[in-house]
Amino acid sequence: MTENALTVGGVSHSFGALRALDDVSLTVPRGRFVALLGVNGAGKTTLFSLITRLYNSRSGHIAVLGHDLRTDPGPALAALGVVFQSRALDADLTVAQNLGYHAALHGMARGAARSRAREVLAAVGLSEKHDARVATLSGGQTRRAEIARALMHRPALLLLDEATAGLDVRARAEVGRLVRDLVAREGMGVLWATHIFEEIEPEDRVVVLHRGRVRAEASAAEIAGDKGLAPAFLDLTGAAGEAEARA
Numbered sequence: 001m002t003e004n005a006l007t008v009g010g011v012s013h014s015f016g017a018l019r020a021l022d023d024v025s026l027t028v029p030r031g032r033f034v035a036l037l038g039v040n041g042a043g044k045t046t047l048f049s050l051i052t053r054l055y056n057s058r059s060g061h062i063a064v065l066g067h068d069l070r071t072d073p074g075p076a077l078a079a080l081g082v083v084f085q086s087r088a089l090d091a092d093l094t095v096a097q098n099l100g101y102h103a104a105l106h107g108m109a110r111g112a113a114r115s116r117a118r119e120v121l122a123a124v125g126l127s128e129k130h131d132a133r134v135a136t137l138s139g140g141q142t143r144r145a146e147i148a149r150a151l152m153h154r155p156a157l158l159l160l161d162e163a164t165a166g167l168d169v170r171a172r173a174e175v176g177r178l179v180r181d182l183v184a185r186e187g188m189g190v191l192w193a194t195h196i197f198e199e200i201e202p203e204d205r206v207v208v209l210h211r212g213r214v215r216a217e218a219s220a221a222e223i224a225g226d227k228g229l230a231p232a233f234l235d236l237t238g239a240a241g242e243a244e245a246r247a
């Protein structure tokens with residue numbers, strides 16, 4: 001079986017005259033946390049929309065766990081878990097009901113879904129919120145519930161698009177730590193889109209995306225060199241990046 005949870009090769013995407021992605025290639029190995037680092041408008045969400053097939057990629061190829069999205073979409077999408085920027089849970093239902101609904105969409109049997117729900121809620125530290133209505137959760141708890149939902153069907157690849165948006169510094173650090181623990185425990189590949197340098201650890205693999213192009217793909221420590229990640233990022237992305245960066 002392939003070692004890569006995700007392979008993106010030569011993918012481009014345009015909105016009219018705007019080239020949002022230009023010949024993008026990257027990989028997310030299984031069991032690795034990969035940060036997709038880019039300022040607003042870099043193309044992160046567009047890339048996620050192609051990987052989840054919200055948009056169709058007309059050039060290049062995308063494979064999840066070796067399954068090509070175009071020719072083998074069923075197994076590719078089944079191996080994918082997603083936490084989008086926008087809220088995905090039904091606030092009027094309980095956490096367990098939300099997880100059960102997601103499991104049903106993925107064809108999981110009810111008994112298996114119930115025990116998996118307890119497992120993933122324990123993994124994200126939300127066991128006591130099993131029967132709580134989502135509307136009663138804090139922002140950080142809601143994010144953790146969304147991550148639990150995305151994990152229900154045991155994805156090999158987890159995509160998180162600015163998963164810490166709207167969270168305070170402490171909750172942000174907690175969510176980051178949680179996802180790294182899950183990588184170690186469940187062995188999935190993670191692609192974590194962010195524009196916040198502080199969310200990146202030296203051992204993380206980092207893909208720097210700017211104006212739709214990959215500017216670097218290496219460990220954070222390698223990219224940072226002696227100068228630190230933020231200055232190295234500004235060198236790679238130029239003055240335009242400096243004006244937009246919101247570290």
Ligand SMILES: Nc1ncnc2c1ncn2[C@@H]1O[C@H](COP(=O)(O)OP(=O)(O)OP(=O)(O)O)[C@@H](O)[C@H]1O
Nearest residue numbers: 015018020038039040041042043044045046047195
């Ligand atoms: N549906 C769309 N129609 C037209 N242009 C779009 C559309 N979606 C994105 N774009 C443009 O494509 C480029 C990439 O946008 P994208 O949302 O992928 O960036 P991003 O890195 O996710 O930014 P952010 O951090 O703000 O979410 C931007 O210039 C954006 O204005």
